[in-house]
Amino acid sequence: MKPAELRNLGIGAVLVALAAIFPLVNDGYWLSIATTAMMYIALSTSWSLFSGPTHLIALSTAAFFGIGGYLVGTGMSDYDTSFWSMAILAPLVATAVALLIGLATLRLSGVYFVIFTLGLAEMIRNLVSWVQNNFLGSRGLYVLTDFTEAHIYWMLLGVSVVVFLFGWWINRSRLGFALKIIGNDEEVARHVGINTAWSKVILFMSTGFFAALIGAIVAPRYSYIEPNVVFSPQLSFLVVIMALLGGTHRLWGPLVGVIPFTLAWEAISVSFPNSTTLFLGLSFLIIVYVLPDGFTGLLEKFTRRAAK
Amino acid sequence: MDILLSGLLLSGTYALIAMGLNLQYGVARIMNLANGEMLVLGGLAAFWMYTAAALSPLLTALIAAPLAFSGNWLLYRYLLLPLVRRAKTQGQLEVDSILATFGMSFALVGIMVSIHGEYFTYSYLAEPFKILGQTVALNRLVAFIVAIGIGGGLYYWLTHTYQGTAVRAVSVSTEAAGLVGINVERVSAFAFALGGAVTAVGGTLISTFITLEASVGVIFTMKALIIIIMGGVGDIRGAIVAAVILGLVETTVASVIDPGLTLVAAYVIFLAILLFRPQGLFGRRA
Structure with missing residues (x-):
């Protein structure tokens, strides 16, 4: 390991330690905000591992997140399984779904993939509601556990650490290198012998895995699971905005976007509950026209200028 | 038979909407994900004029078309053209236009929710009509006839006029079109604006038989995209067949x-x- 990497690892460890003691400092309102932020940190970091290098805007987060939450709900309510077995099963199911979607769409032009993921959460929600109404009968899915907010927060922190380590490993691996080439020029990548479709599919599966795992962990927070809640398409867009706001070309980029955006989103949801959609739209426009490389891009531009 | 007929009637409007998006994506090369919101705006206008002034949605369509045309022209000229000029590659433009039109889509939904947050419920020509021994709702039939009329006119314009040929040339290749003296930026802006106007008219028509609400646009964007991909980008004949297939299967x-x-x-x-x-x-x- 190079000294710079060791330094980054040290900074990371200190940050994780600080984040881990947060619930001991505050266990009320701020812990609930921090839990939400931690959820988005894990989601958007894992999102940008795939969408950052490939430039493919995946809008599937809500679908995988919903699979996680819904499976935990239906498993615990209808089949009396434990939370843990469903939390293990759900990410595997989502990974398999991601594999199928990836195989069908990622071999083709990127637009098809974006369009396919655009309506995915809504489509799965319709399908799940139909199956539930016609075959399962029961409407209410309860997720009753002994977890407190702090437990969920710590689990999410653990997932975030795993996502970061995974991202760090990917960046060093052959797969990460291949993805960077694919993102720069897919034609070149194919000519140097990279299996472009498979590289993309594998990384897409990892975002599916993590999103479902996070959905499963967060499910006890809702206690009552409904398809409308866990498959809310808005989640996909929030994750995209937060990741792009921070910048996707650095592993820690999304983190920089999540924290301010979560606070702003919370403030707007409380004070102007009817304007959240408008705010979402304006955020997208700001990213495209003002901050195309996110906060990290802006930061790097300034440091480069200062260095000159 | 009943299903066949109502599916066919539905597909007329679908074909019109897909034509609008085809002009925007096939010619102007903007993946416009705010297309469905333009449709809902058309529906909102029809609802508004009908409940406030008892104006027939068909007349509203006449007013909505030029408004949507100018609105979309401005969108293209001041928000999307800068992205076209900034983009180094087609892929870059695709990502930028997807994100920018998401922004527009959410902003429009937000604005529409603040104007009218509930369903756009109104009743226009909701009376039975007998055709081929079957009963259909008159509003569906009227919407179908108008959609076919507009779509047919558009098809004729594209294939039989000088300007229409220029539009098709840009859709085949922007570079080659530029070489033969076509002002690509102007034609693209025109095609984008026309596509928006067609979609808005499709929205006023569809609102006579499907109850819309502010946030339903994305479903129609999805459907229009599926039709276009099924028919082949830029292929109007394919889009019509695809619209019929989607309409029939859905019904x-x-x-x-x-x-x-x-x-x-x-x-x-x-x-x-x-x-x-x-x-x-x-x-x-390929």
């Missing part, structure tokens, strides 16, 4: 299985197209 699923599954049906078609004919129904493999 069949809605009446035989469950109305809540129309989007699932659309996805099944989409998946089949991606797996077996990604180049479109009539497209040749």
Whole structure:
């Protein structure tokens, strides 16, 4: 390991330690905000591992997140399984779904993939509601556990650490290198012998895995699971905005976007509950026209200028 | 037979909407994900004029078309053209336009919710009409006839006039079109604006028989995209066949299985197209 990497690892460890003691400092309102932020940190970091290098805007987060939450709900309510077995099963199911979607769409032009993921959460929600109404009968899915907010927060922190380590490993691996080439020029990548479709599919599966795992962990927070809640398409867009706001070309980029955006989103949801959609739209426009490389891009531009 | 007829009537409006998006994506090369919101705006205008001034949606369409045309022209000129000029590659433009039109889409939904947050419920020509021994709702039939009329006119314009040919030339290749003296930026702006106007008119028509609400636009964007991909980008004939297929399949699923599954049906078609004919129904493999 190079000294710079060791330094980054040290900074990371200190940050994780600080984040881990947060619930001991505050266990009320701020812990609930921090839990939400931690959820988005894990989601958007894992999102940008795939969408950052490939430039493919995946809008599937809500679908995988919903699979996680819904499976935990239906498993615990209808089949009396434990939370843990469903939390293990759900990410595997989502990974398999991601594999199928990836195989069908990622071999083709990127637009098809974006369009396919655009309506995915809504489509799965319709399908799940139909199956539930016609075959399962029961409407209410309860997720009753002994977890407190702090437990969920710590689990999410653990997932975030795993996502970061995974991202760090990917960046060093052959797969990460291949993805960077694919993102720069897919034609070149194919000519140097990279299996472009498979590289993309594998990384897409990892975002599916993590999103479902996070959905499963967060499910006890809702206690009552409904398809409308866990498959809310808005989640996909929030994750995209937060990741792009921070910048996707650095592993820690999304983190920089999540924290301010979560606070702003919370403030707007409380004070102007009817304007959240408008705010979402304006955020997208700001990213495209003002901050195309996110906060990290802006930061790097300034440091480069200062260095000159 | 009943299903066949109502599916066919529905597909007329679908074909019109897909034509609008085809002009925007096929010619101006902007993947406009705010297309469905333009449709809902058309529906909102029809609802508004009907409840406030008892104006027929068909007349509203006449007013909405030029308004949507100018609105979309301005959108293209001041928000999207800078992205076209900034983009180094087609891929870059695709990502930028997807994100920018998401922004527009959410902003429009936000604005529409603040104008009218509930369903756009009104009743226009909701009376039975006998045709071919079957009873259909008159508003569906009228919407179908108007959609076919506009779509046919558009098709004639594209294939038989000088300007229409220029538009088609840009859709084939921007570089070659520029070489033969076509002002590509102007034609693209015109095609984008025209596409928006066609979509808004489609929205006023569809609002006479489907109850819309502010946030339903994305479903129509999805459907229009599926039709375009199924028909092949830029292929109007393909889009019409695709619209008929989607209309029939959706109506069949809605009446035989469950109305809540129309989007699932659309996805099944989409998946089949991606797996077996990604180049479109009539497209040749590149």
